[in-house]
Amino acid sequence: MSASLAAHVGEHAARRLEGEAFLRLRGISVEFPGVKALKGVDLTVHRGSVHALMGENGAGKSTLLKVLSGVNTPSAGTIEVGGEQLQFRNAAAALDAGIAVIYQELNLVPELSVAENLMLGQLPRRAGFVNRTQLRARAMGVLRDLGEAIGPDMLVSRLSIGQRQMVEIGKALLRDARVIAFDEPTSSLSVRETVNLKRIVHRLRDDGRAIIYVTHRLAEVFELCDAVTVFRDGACIAQHANMAGVTNDRIVSEMVGRSIEDIYGYRTREPGAMLMQARALVGPGVVEPVSFEVRRGEILGFFGLVGAGRTELMRLVCGSVMPTGGEVMLEGKRLPPGSTREAIRRGVALCPEDRKAEGIFPIAGVGENINVSLRRRIARGGIFVNRAIETANTADIIHRLNVRTRDGNTPIATLSGGNQQKVILGRWLSEKIELLVLDEPTRGIDVGARAQIYGILYDLADAGKGVIVVSSDLAEVMSVCDRVIVMREGRMVGSVPRRDVTAERLLQMALPQ
Amino acid sequence: MSQATLNVPPPAGSTARPNRSAAMIRRAMSQSGIVLVFLILFAVLAASVPDFLTPGNITGLLLSVTLTGTLASTMMMVLALGEVDLSIASIVAFSGVAASVATDALGLPLGILAGVLAGGAVGLCNGVVVAKAGVNSLIATLAAMEIVRGLAYITSSGDAVMISSPGFFRLASAALFGLTAPIWIMVAMFVIFGVVLNRTVFGRDVLATGGNTEAARLAGLNVDRIKITVFTLQGLVAGFCGVLLSSRMGLGDPKTSIGLELAVISACVLGGVSLTGGIASISGVIVGVLIMGCVQDAMGLLNVPTFYQYLVRGGILLLAVLFDRWKNGRRTGVKH
Numbered sequence: 052m053s054a055s056l057a058a059h060v061g062e063h064a065a066r067r068l069e070g071e072a073f074l075r076l077r078g079i080s081v082e083f084p085g086v087k088a089l090k091g092v093d094l095t096v097h098r099g100s101v102h103a104l105m106g107e108n109g110a111g112k113s114t115l116l117k118v119l120s121g122v123n124t125p126s127a128g129t130i131e132v133g134g135e136q137l138q139f140r141n142a143a144a145a146l147d148a149g150i151a152v153i154y155q156e157l158n159l160v161p162e163l164s165v166a167e168n169l170m171l172g173q174l175p176r177r178a179g180f181v182n183r184t185q186l187r188a189r190a191m192g193v194l195r196d197l198g199e200a201i202g203p204d205m206l207v208s209r210l211s212i213g214q215r216q217m218v219e220i221g222k223a224l225l226r227d228a229r230v231i232a233f234d235e236p237t238s239s240l241s242v243r244e245t246v247n248l249k250r251i252v253h254r255l256r257d258d259g260r261a262i263i264y265v266t267h268r269l270a271e272v273f274e275l276c277d278a279v280t281v282f283r284d285g286a287c288i289a290q291h292a293n294m295a296g297v298t299n300d301r302i303v304s305e306m307v308g309r310s311i312e313d314i315y316g317y318r319t320r321e322p323g324a325m326l327m328q329a330r331a332l333v334g335p336g337v338v339e340p341v342s343f344e345v346r347r348g349e350i351l352g353f354f355g356l357v358g359a360g361r362t363e364l365m366r367l368v369c370g371s372v373m374p375t376g377g378e379v380m381l382e383g384k385r386l387p388p389g390s391t392r393e394a395i396r397r398g399v400a401l402c403p404e405d406r407k408a409e410g411i412f413p414i415a416g417v418g419e420n421i422n423v424s425l426r427r428r429i430a431r432g433g434i435f436v437n438r439a440i441e442t443a444n445t446a447d448i449i450h451r452l453n454v455r456t457r458d459g460n461t462p463i464a465t466l467s468g469g470n471q472q473k474v475i476l477g478r479w480l481s482e483k484i485e486l487l488v489l490d491e492p493t494r495g496i497d498v499g500a501r502a503q504i505y506g507i508l509y510d511l512a513d514a515g516k517g518v519i520v521v522s523s524d525l526a527e528v529m530s531v532c533d534r535v536i537v538m539r540e541g542r543m544v545g546s547v548p549r550r551d552v553t554a555e556r557l558l559q560m561a562l563p564q
Numbered sequence: 565m566s567q568a569t570l571n572v573p574p575p576a577g578s579t580a581r582p583n584r585s586a587a588m589i590r591r592a593m594s595q596s597g598i599v600l601v602f603l604i605l606f607a608v609l610a611a612s613v614p615d616f617l618t619p620g621n622i623t624g625l626l627l628s629v630t631l632t633g634t635l636a637s638t639m640m641m642v643l644a645l646g647e648v649d650l651s652i653a654s655i656v657a658f659s660g661v662a663a664s665v666a667t668d669a670l671g672l673p674l675g676i677l678a679g680v681l682a683g684g685a686v687g688l689c690n691g692v693v694v695a696k697a698g699v700n701s702l703i704a705t706l707a708a709m710e711i712v713r714g715l716a717y718i719t720s721s722g723d724a725v726m727i728s729s730p731g732f733f734r735l736a737s738a739a740l741f742g743l744t745a746p747i748w749i750m751v752a753m754f755v756i757f758g759v760v761l762n763r764t765v766f767g768r769d770v771l772a773t774g775g776n777t778e779a780a781r782l783a784g785l786n787v788d789r790i791k792i793t794v795f796t797l798q799g800l801v802a803g804f805c806g807v808l809l810s811s812r813m814g815l816g817d818p819k820t821s822i823g824l825e826l827a828v829i830s831a832c833v834l835g836g837v838s839l840t841g842g843i844a845s846i847s848g849v850i851v852g853v854l855i856m857g858c859v860q861d862a863m864g865l866l867n868v869p870t871f872y873q874y875l876v877r878g879g880i881l882l883l884a885v886l887f888d889r890w891k892n893g894r895r896t897g898v899k900h
Contacts, residue, residue, distance in 0.1 A: 403782055
């Protein structure tokens with residue numbers, strides 16, 4: 052690489068340019084029947100650099116990663132790794148070429164040990180038997196490299212999400228992957244795990260590996276990445292070979308095709324009468340009694356690290372887990388504990404954290420997903436499904452919440468995450484809801500849909516309902532909520548009104564002392 | 565895409581359109597497709613197998629599938645729930661024996677009631693073990709299958725129980741428009757459970773629970789009660805089938821119907837009911853039952869040796885499961 056070129060760019064970029072352009076994609080197109088998922092995409096990733104891929108869901112980032120891992124075969128274009136033109140027919144070929152993709156949903160065998168997972172498919176053998184000594188030694192080496200306190204004999208099922216991700220990274224290292232692609236790696240990590248992951252990404256970069264980093268979080272791009280490519284509708288919209296002059300607003304406007312002043316769009320409101328009071332609630336995951344209240348027209352945030360007990364507390368509030376102590380009062384009347392059904396009947400509903408596992412009925416249509424709760428209240432004679440009302444309600448929700456779906460019969464699993472979340476919101480908006488609890492409402496949801504979801508929450512608050520937002524996204528709780536309660540290790544640490552909220556303050560309260 | 569909107573591009577843009585055609589093909593294959601398969605099969609058999617399309621043979625054919633068909637209507641509900649019930653054949657035997665014994669001792673009405681309730685009790689136990697104790701239904705009903713078969717032998721002291729009450733015989737031989745009671749009962753079950761599945765809140769709740777149990781729970785559905793109800797219904801219907809069967813045979817036989825549960829499950833799966841829950845249709849189940857019946861009947865007419873009949877039945881079951889897998893593969897393949 053020419054030195055003169057490196058001279059007039061910044062020091063940060065200079066280090067990257069020293070690295071050779073290791074991975075080159077030219078004119079990559081991927082077609083599914085009737086749809087071009089990628090339209091002639093070019094991408095160049097250098098050794099020793101972290102290259103961010105941004106774009107809304109469905110923009111083509113995941114398809115590109117699947118091309119890299121040999122899952123999707125491009126209909127046109129070339130892939131060059133280290134100067135050599137390659138074709139990946141399957142996942143093994145991509146691995147052989149030194150490319151590892153670490154997906155959001157990790158591919159580990161939970162019932163095998165860490166060491167076995169690390170070396171799955173290439174277990175060291177001696178006379179046909181697994182060579183345990185060597186297996187452990189090599190696994191220990193990699194784990195030490197990663198700086199993780201994970202024992203090689205631990206079962207993967209016992210590890211946290213962050214630790215599992217480390218095992219995945221370890222797998223890539225053991226195969227000596229020169230290109231490592233991360234698919235939204237921090238989306239389900241705690242703050243501490245995120246810090247650790249960033250450290251490791253930097254280490255991998257400094258080793259001279261080429262890193263591809265898919266994320267929805269703009270802050271991470273500026274903090275972590277040396278270059279960024281923005282996708283929209285299957286095409287590269289913008290490529291920034293370095294971060295000089297790249298701003299938050301610019302990337303967002305490139306992603307959504309228009310500029311967004313503030314995706315949060317907070318509106319000032321006045322909290323009204325008392326709606327819900329939790330009194331000394333204790334239960335699984337909540338170790339000390341927690342008391343708090345929600346007023347009508349208030350959006351209350353719950354911030355904390357993963358495992359701080361927020362999800363568990365919300366389960367007590369919404370009746371899906373029986374509390375061991377305390378009570379929930381709704382408008383001065385006691386809510387029967389441990390009954391989701393009763394909570395919903397009285398107007399308390401939950402949009403759960405894990406949409407796929409706890410929120411949606413994947414093979415059922417959008418309409419079924421919307422009407423699953425309303426149904427029993429409008430049934431004819433209390434028994435027969437009232438199709439007329441259900442159909443009307445489905446159409447109304449799809450229209451009101453701007454759900455992107457062909458019709459009410461489309462299986463919900465084929466919708467994007469943002470649209471799935473809107474359907475679940477629609478399920479509760481169909482009911483007479485007083486207090487809506489949302490656990491990580493925008494995780495894995497793109498910017499455009501997020502703005503819409505916040506808009507729905509503001510409308511609810513304006514209509515005098517109470518809203519609780521549990522989130523690990525600092526910017527989200529700070530920007531959307533009127534008040535933030537911080538939890539740590541199963542305890543409530545404090546409550547901060549909006550005017551006093553700062554990132555430092557919330558983090559300081561949330562981090563273990 | 566308009567530059568002025570804040571809207572998300574079409575959901576998972578890369579896969580939106582192939583979904584549609586795939587979904588249509590899937591829908592066509594899983595519903596009308598299997599009906600079409602049946603109609604073609606029926607036409608071919610009618611044209612090529614001598615004596616197939618005679619009133620006598622068709623009535624006989626219908627009578628031969630009554631047991632499978634009646635049980636399939638509730639098995640559809642169990643499978644839609646994402647569960648399975650292997651104990652139904654044992655319940656049929658046990659209820660038949662119980663009804664025979666009880667009729668001798670207590671008279672006809674109480675005897676019939678005893679048979680039906682015996683089945684219901686087993687179903688209730690299955691439901692409680694599955695819903696409350698969280699035991700996998702495959703294991704729970706496998707255990708029940710053994711236990712209940714044992715109860716059938718114990719109740720009958722090992723031998724078939726002869727029925728002395730003439731009223732008991734008439735139960736299954738009563739006829740209307742040339743068709744006997746078991747056929748009418750099967751038709752009634754199809755209608756009832758078709759309506760229950762599609763038109764009632766309970767039926768939709770069953771499908772929702774089978775589609776995603778946790779989501780159903782959090783959406784306020786009483787999942788445990790739904791499961792217990794479905795298993796109890798299955799038990800009651802199996803019990804009733806047992807009474808009808810012993811009425812037809814004139815005795816309560818503890819050895820009867822071995823392997824029947826698998827015929828019922830394969831008829832359901834052939835009819836497009838998903839083994840993983842959440843998908844079921846009564847039209848599919850009816851056709852599944854009829855396909856199995858037609859093939860069996862035609863093999864009888866063609867004097868296919870019994871040994872080869874096993875191959876054909878196994879082949880049909882395998883095809884049914886492959887069909888189910890293929891559909892599910894398409895379905896999940898859609899998302900990723």
